[in-house]
Every structure is written in C-alpha cells, then in structure tokens.
Amino acid sequence: MPAERQTETIDGHEVSLSKPDKVMYPDAGYTKADVVGYYRRIAPIILPHLRDRPVTRIRYPNGTGTRPFYEKNAPAGTPDWVRLATLSTPGSSKGRDTADFPVVEDTATLVWLANLAALELHTTQWMIGDDGETRRPDRLVADLDPGEHTGIEDCVEVALLLRERLASDGLTAYAKSSGKKGLHICCPISGEQSDGDVSAYAKALAKELEVERPELVTANMLKKERDGKIFIDWSQNNAAKTTVAPYSLRGLGVPTVSAPMTWDEVEAVRELRFTPDEVFERVDEGGDLWEPMLERGPKVPEVEAPKRRKRAARPRS
Incomplete structure (x- = not known):
C-alpha cells in the first residue's frame, strides 16, 4: 500500500506530498500524483509567467467532481520559504483589508500548491512593484x-x-x-x-x-x-x-x-x-x-x- 504522505527535497526545500493516489479528475482517473508530476515537469515553462505576480488559486480538495473554492490568502501552515506579498484587497468578499498572496517563483512552491489541490492558477495583469501597491x-x-x-x-x-x-x-x-x-x-x-x-x-x-x-x-x-x-x-x-x-x-x-x-x-x-x-x-x-x-x-x-x-x-x- 502506498504511503499516505511523503517528503521530497525540491530546490533545497522539504515539500510534503499527501495522498498521491487521490483522484483529482474523476472522468480520467488523473490523480494528485499526476497533477504534481505535470506541474513539476512544466515548471521551467510556467514559472516565468508566474514571476512577481500574486496568485489566486482555485482548489479542488476532493477532485473536480466536487465544489472548488477560490483562495487568495496564504493558507495556514504555509512554509516559511514560500514568498508572500501582502497586498490591499479593497472590496474583499472576506472583509479583509489585505491578503498575503503566494508568489510562485520556484518549483518547490509550484509543487506545494499542486499538493494542496490548487489545480488552477490565476494571475493579475500586473507585477508586484517595489512598494507592492503599484x-x-x-x-x-x-x-x-x-x-x-x-x-x-x-x-x-x-x-x-x-x-x-x-x-x-x-x-x-x-x-x-x-x-x-x-x-x-x-x-x-x-x-x-x-x-x-x-x-x-x-x-x-x-x-x-x-x-x-x-x-x-x-x-x-x-x-x-x-x-x-x-x-x-x-x-x-x-x-x-x-x-x-x-x-x-x-x-x-x-x-x-x-x-x-x-x-x-x-x-x-x-x-x-x-x-x-x-x-x-x-x-x-x-x-x-x-x-x-x-x-x-x-x-x-x-x-x-x-x-x-x-x-x-x-x-x-
């Protein structure tokens, strides 16, 4: 029986991977391990397009056959090596004045998000300026x-x-x-x-x-x-x-x-x-x-x- 959780070292960071056999795409039998494998392999191509942009995620913790949720703020337990950008969020549906957005700049962060079932990565049309607000x-x-x-x-x-x-x-x-x-x-x-x-x-x-x-x-x-x-x-x-x-x-x-x-x-x-x-x-x-x-x-x-x-x-x- 495969392990429920394992740890890998990626970019010098320890990344915890859980439930690799969990099916994320029910119509294809595409698992969390497949999702992680996709993002890990495509990392050199996608990372330049994510650089210096706050990332909003759409997470499917129980696969795409169930209801997802949008996430802007970094979740509890975010590793201290993940880059965060604290930005104002006027009109937030959560009633927050600011949110700590992950900024995906390495493969380790990309794999960490994939393990959280963040299947979709959405970015702004702007990059984070020196002041974080321009x-x-x-x-x-x-x-x-x-x-x-x-x-x-x-x-x-x-x-x-x-x-x-x-x-x-x-x-x-x-x-x-x-x-x-x-x-x-x-x-x-x-x-x-x-x-x-x-x-x-x-x-x-x-x-x-x-x-x-x-x-x-x-x-x-x-x-x-x-x-x-x-x-x-x-x-x-x-x-x-x-x-x-x-x-x-x-x-x-x-x-x-x-x-x-x-x-x-x-x-x-x-x-x-x-x-x-x-x-x-x-x-x-x-x-x-x-x-x-x-x-x-x-x-x-x-x-x-x-x-x-x-x-x-x-x-x-």
Missing part, C-alpha cells in the same frame, strides 16, 4: 467567451478580427486556449499606464467590434445578451481581476490546460482543449509559444473618457 498592467487581455448557439469557428473569427484591430494600433496579439471553451487574446504592453487606461482601451475595442459585427460580437456582460454571440470580456484588465495563467490546468472532468497557440493553429482549429501530454509534446517541439509575452510592449492608445452630462440647476425654493 499596479500598472504589463499585458492586455481579452477573454473571448462563446455564448449559447455559437461554435469554435465563431470564436476564431472574432479572435482574428481582434488581432487585426490590435495590430492597427501597433499591438502584437498572442493567443491561448482558455482550457475550457474559449480563447484568450493577449498583448504585451508597457506597464506605464493605469489599469483604468488599459480597461478603457479594451472596452472601446470591444464596443467597436460590437458595432461592426452586431450579429457576432457583444461587449455586454449580461448573460441574456450573449446568446448566439462571442462576448469579448474586456473587464479582466481591471487591477482587481485575474486570468488563468498560461500552462495552468483547468478544473473539468478531464485534465485540460490553458495552452498557448500559434495563429496558424487558431485559424485551422477544430478543438480548443489540450491535454497535459499534448502540452508536453508542444513544448518539446516548439518551446514556449508565449515567451514574447515576457517582454514589455508599447503603450495602448489613450481613449477619451465619456463626458459627464451637467445636471440642470435646481431652482431655489
């Missing part, structure tokens, strides 16, 4: 979310429209599968503008494509407005939002990965889900397709804020 995004993201009665072809069409529109503003777009049913289109940007500036620009682009292709695109967050359309979610550029990291696992019945894709693959795509083994093959053949996302890009164009209407003066009584 949140200027160094990447722009548009999450293409297919509504009911749409297909992969519709999602691809919108991705190509968005790539062309971004290019006209001097921005280079890179694509990755969400690991579920959509696509993420991202651009490296300067890190010199506020999240409000970047969000305003992303929203303006989404609205522009909505006007040009109203039968295909919506920039409206309301679920009822998405039927038959691709929702361009521009809101993830807000400093408080996170997006699943490239190469992160997703929490479906079978293990899938949010995998970077070439534009040739996007144009020819018939499937948007990649397994861990397929991701290893892709990395072995072509390396990290998202390596250019690690470099800074240009500023986004400024978008004029809508003018507020002046209220008519009330007559004095």
Whole structure:
C-alpha cells in the first residue's frame, strides 16, 4: 500500500506530498500524483509567467467532481520559504483589508500548491512593484467567451478580427486556449499606464467590434445578451481581476490546460482543449509559444473618457 504522505527535497526545500493516489479528475482517473508530476515537469515553462505576480488559486480538495473554492490568502501552515506579498484587497468578499498572496517563483512552491489541490492558477495583469501597491498592467487581455448557439469557428473569427484591430494600433496579439471553451487574446504592453487606461482601451475595442459585427460580437456582460454571440470580456484588465495563467490546468472532468497557440493553429482549429501530454509534446517541439509575452510592449492608445452630462440647476425654493 502506498504511503499516505511523503517528503521530497525540491530546490533545497522539504515539500510534503499527501495522498498521491487521490483522484483529482474523476472522468480520467488523473490523480494528485499526476497533477504534481505535470506541474513539476512544466515548471521551467510556467514559472516565468508566474514571476512577481500574486496568485489566486482555485482548489479542488476532493477532485473536480466536487465544489472548488477560490483562495487568495496564504493558507495556514504555509512554509516559511514560500514568498508572500501582502497586498490591499479593497472590496474583499472576506472583509479583509489585505491578503498575503503566494508568489510562485520556484518549483518547490509550484509543487506545494499542486499538493494542496490548487489545480488552477490565476494571475493579475500586473507585477508586484517595489512598494507592492503599484499596479500598472504589463499585458492586455481579452477573454473571448462563446455564448449559447455559437461554435469554435465563431470564436476564431472574432479572435482574428481582434488581432487585426490590435495590430492597427501597433499591438502584437498572442493567443491561448482558455482550457475550457474559449480563447484568450493577449498583448504585451508597457506597464506605464493605469489599469483604468488599459480597461478603457479594451472596452472601446470591444464596443467597436460590437458595432461592426452586431450579429457576432457583444461587449455586454449580461448573460441574456450573449446568446448566439462571442462576448469579448474586456473587464479582466481591471487591477482587481485575474486570468488563468498560461500552462495552468483547468478544473473539468478531464485534465485540460490553458495552452498557448500559434495563429496558424487558431485559424485551422477544430478543438480548443489540450491535454497535459499534448502540452508536453508542444513544448518539446516548439518551446514556449508565449515567451514574447515576457517582454514589455508599447503603450495602448489613450481613449477619451465619456463626458459627464451637467445636471440642470435646481431652482431655489
């Protein structure tokens, strides 16, 4: 009978691994040992994309067939060698003013999180500054979310429209599968503008494509407005939002990965889900397709804020 708990030395740190045979993905029999093995092997590729970014985790302690929970704050028992960043969390649902976010900068931390059944790793669009509070995004993201009665072809069409529109503003777009049913289109940007500036620009682009292709695109967050359309979610550029990291696992019945894709693959795509083994093959053949996302890009164009209407003066009584 396999041991319920074992300890390994990784990066000079002792990492405790528990219940390796516990099934995390019930439809595939994919175990915790498999999850740990995936993150350990993909570590050299994923770690640069996690560097200096606070990580929000989605944990599935009893596997993906059960309800997960989101976690920002470092859990009790966090090893003292895990880097933490104490950041303000205005509007926190937990009522906290701050949270101690893990920052994943080595394989040991990655494996420690995998052992906690943190299957999904979500990061901000900004890196931690010297003061820990300067949140200027160094990447722009548009999450293409297919509504009911749409297909992969519709999602691809919108991705190509968005790539062309971004290019006209001097921005280079890179694509990755969400690991579920959509696509993420991202651009490296300067890190010199506020999240409000970047969000305003992303929203303006989404609205522009909505006007040009109203039968295909919506920039409206309301679920009822998405039927038959691709929702361009521009809101993830807000400093408080996170997006699943490239190469992160997703929490479906079978293990899938949010995998970077070439534009040739996007144009020819018939499937948007990649397994861990397929991701290893892709990395072995072509390396990290998202390596250019690690470099800074240009500023986004400024978008004029809508003018507020002046209220008519009330007559004095």
